[in-house]
Amino acid sequence: MSEHLGDLLRESAPQVLGVLLRRYGGFEECEDAVQEALLVAATGWPAEGVPENPRSWLVTVASRRLIDRIRSERARRRREVTAAIREAPDAGLIPAPGDEGPGDRDDTLALLFMCCHPALTPASQVALTLRAVGGLTTAEVARAFLVPEATMAPRISRAKRRIRAAGASFEMPGAQEWAGRLDSVLHVLYLIFNEGYTASSGPDLHRCELTTEAIRLTRTLHRSLPDDGEVAGLLSLMLLTDARRATRTGPDGALVPLAEQDRSRWDTAMVEEGTTLVTGAMSVSSLGPYQLQAAIAALHVQAPRAEETDWEQIRVLYGILARIAPNPMVTLNHAVAVAMTRGPRAGLGLLEGMDDDPRIARHHRLHAVRAHLQELAGEYTAARENYLLAARCTTSLPEQRHLRNRAGRLGAPPPGPVSWTMPGGARRTG
Incomplete structure (x- = not known):
């Protein structure tokens, strides 16, 4: 075929x-x-x-x-x-006389809402969405979850039975539950994209079939809801993020950090489309978390060089995001932005107490961000330990290699005072 x-x-x-x-x-x-x-x-x-x-x-x-x-x-x-x-x-x-023809109506939106029924767990919502709306075979969905097809098939069947038991009907939700159900749909699409963009485990950093499918489904949703700012924001975020995909790994598959990527190879068409989407959404819609994340992504890709990134604007946007949609990942990103504008020790201050949060305490990102900020602050021994701890906590092989390499580079701390670069190229000591 x-x-x-x-x-x-x-x-x-x-x-x-x-x-x-x-x-x-x-x-x-x-x-x-x-x-x-x-x-x-x-x-x-x-x-x-x-x-x-x-x-x-x-x-x-x-x-x-x-x-x-x-x-x-x-x-x-x-x-x-x-x-x-x-x-x-x-x-x-049998369709009654006068019933609309089979090609006159696109029911994909209603199907998305059905697959994201609140009776299902987020994992089941993702699996059923990929199967029924994404058109993936059960074997392809199983590969997305890194489980055998024999494991995934019963899981999808249980999700269908649970929808039936909940009395779900194939129709759009009413006004009272619309916002919550749409939030679930957007969250599922966001999860699919994130798993594709940075695979949680396995030998590859990317799962292109998942990012492609997430973007396609979000485009479908945007066509059905063109005036919804958060739908446009999510699509923009995906495009602006995926525009950098080709530069995120080297020839050997090693992870390349954002600051070291070849910006001339970023997909300019995706950057332009994503920027236009978020600019239009923020000008006419109530501000939401996906629009904010897209605006931050736009600031990153619009900088000609890493040193010219508008970290102050990014810090402000993360501060707003932390107020309207607080979660540990937002805090981690906010800490990096604070470190780039107020100094690494200020960023480390935002991480205090996060070890007690069960949502993030065991996640490799907490240890990796802490290690990065400790490195900027000159705390090389502590940074090396946290890079190695982060490497042990992730099952992604490219991320493991990257984190261990970072730790290896700190084996012999450089002599002299520690300095770090502020936005604009100015350097500070501390």
Whole structure:
């Protein structure tokens, strides 16, 4: 199957599933029918050609498969309990005259909300979103979670059953629960992107299939909700971050820090699109955490050189983000910005007490940031210990190598007073 055909089927899958769910209900049954239709297309279209309206073709085939299955099941039940159960009429199974055609409506947004139902855990929401909306196979979702397919298949099945048990219907949430459900959708897309951009474990720093899918799904969401500032902010954040992907690793796969990346190789089209998105969103929408993170990312990529980064503006933005959406990762990033503007010891002060926070105490990022600030402050022995501790706490092989290399460079502290560079190139001692 060609790459173009694969992309077409993957993009069509959630739309076709949405149509079937809206018409017939029954998540598992509808998804099975869609998968059968996709299989027929994947085997038949290369020889017969792609239909003029691929989505309509897929909806028709999937609907026939689903109706045949329902009728077969009903026939079986009639044979078993003819006297007890009457056959339900087929009228509800077949689109009524005048019903909108299969290609007239995109139900991807409703499907996203369904997959992010509050009855599911965040991990189940991510898995089901990748499976049903992203169009990934169960094997591909399993690879995303780094578990065997035999482990992932029951997990996805349990998520579907939990949605059914919760009485979830294929419709958009009401006004009272809209904000919370949209927050869940955005969070799931954010998690998918983050896992792809910096894989939590394994030999590779990137999982490009996940970042690509997260951006595609967020674009779909943005098309459906073009006036939502946080949706635009999340898409902007993804684009501005992914624009640097090609420069984040060296030829040997080693991690390259932001300050050392070749900025001439950043994707300028993604930078321009992301900057335009966040600028427009912040000018017309209430300020939200994804817009703030995108604005910070824009400041990083707009600096011609690392030394010209507007750290003071970044510090201010992180201060606002820490007030409206406090979490340990925001605190870590805020500490770095404070260190770059007020000195490393001021940044280290923000980290005090974080060892008592169970959300971050065992995370390698806490030890890595502390080590970096200690290095800037001239506390080389402590910095080396924390770099090594961070390396032990992460299961990402590129990050392990990077952190150990940083520790190795501190084996022999340089003589003389410690100095660090402030934004603009000025140097301070301390």
